[in-house]
Amino acid sequence: MKIAYFDCFSGVSGDMCLGALVSAGVDFDRLKAELAKMPVTGYDLRCEKGKKNSISCVNIFVDLLEEEQPARGLADILQIIEGSDLPGQVKDKSKEVFMRLAAAEAAIHDTTPERIHFHEVGAVDAIVDVVGTVWGLHQLEVDQIYASPLPVGRGFIKCMHGIIPTPAPATLQILHNVPIYGTGVQNELVTPTGAALLAVLAQDFINLPPMIVGNVGYGAGKNVMEHPNLLRLIVGESYAAKIRGHHHICPHGHKRVHTHTDHTHTHEPGPGHDHCWRHKGGHSHDGREHDHHHDQNHCHDHALDHCHCHDHDHDHKSDK
Numbered sequence: 004m005k006i007a008y009f010d011c012f013s014g015v016s017g018d019m020c021l022g023a024l025v026s027a028g029v030d031f032d033r034l035k036a037e038l039a040k041m042p043v044t045g046y047d048l049r050c051e052k053g054k055k056n057s058i059s060c061v062n063i064f065v066d067l068l069e070e071e072q073p074a075r076g077l078a079d080i081l082q083i084i085e086g087s088d089l090p091g092q093v094k095d096k097s098k099e100v101f102m103r104l105a106a107a108e109a110a111i112h113d114t115t116p117e118r119i120h121f122h123e124v125g126a127v128d129a130i131v132d133v134v135g136t137v138w139g140l141h142q143l144e145v146d147q148i149y150a151s152p153l154p155v156g157r158g159f160i161k162c163m164h165g166i167i168p169t170p171a172p173a174t175l176q177i178l179h180n181v182p183i184y185g186t187g188v189q190n191e192l193v194t195p196t197g198a199a200l201l202a203v204l205a206q207d208f209i210n211l212p213p214m215i216v217g218n219v220g221y222g223a224g225k226n227v228m229e230h231p232n233l234l235r236l237i238v239g240e241s242y243a244a245k246i247r248g249h250h251h252i253c254p255h256g257h258k259r260v261h262t263h264t265d266h267t268h269t270h271e272p273g274p275g276h277d278h279c280w281r282h283k284g285g286h287s288h289d290g291r292e293h294d295h296h297h298d299q300n301h302c303h304d305h306a307l308d309h310c311h312c313h314d315h316d317h318d319h320k321s322d323k
Contacts, residue, residue, distance in 0.1 A: 014192025017132025022222025024139035045069035
């Protein structure tokens, strides 16, 4: 089972997500080609490799080629995504992120999501960041996504509505039920787009789970800070899934394969070994009936008096 873990020690934004994905192995040229499947023009997607505090990273830029972009509401963006040739899962999750963004902006401005225009999240930038991030995770064939608790800055930032506090009101609205903590950094660390991406995509916000590290990527933020302004993405295999398999070897050569809910056993008795068994939740060895319960798939090896092989069914975009 493949895990993607967003280590947000300097927060998260949409372009940082894209940079981290490319740094972790997503092919940039293919990413551009996939994004071109949407009827969105007037921009150029650019990738630069660099370093922050001597850590190599990828910086993604969405350069607008046309000063004037059409005003786009939620319905417009959903139609753009739905009308593309992108995979169905990518379209569904991307739309969910934009609906989360629109609901938050609507709550802050006391209106409805349908009346929200995405100027504050950059429209084109947000479309590229959101859809690109969702597609990148899909391309990496990630099964589970987790993120660290999110650090937030303090102070004020300038937007089209004037001076507002950071975290931005829309960001905090998005992050209901998400663990955050203050850092004292006088800057915006978590943008609305970054917040919406992780609020929708991450199964939980936890410390780094047990995993076997595969690829690690670093996506650069735009602001220069004392600390490395990077988003770290760690991709690897679940360690818990790996250790579910273990094998037991028995002196008498008895082997069994179990499938639950109904048990199916295959036995190869050793010399002098008499075996009887029952099914549907309990079985009996040498006339002794006992219950047998397993919560996970596993395969055992042990030097006891019999051997089991089990197979179970269980179940705002802002340049930060």
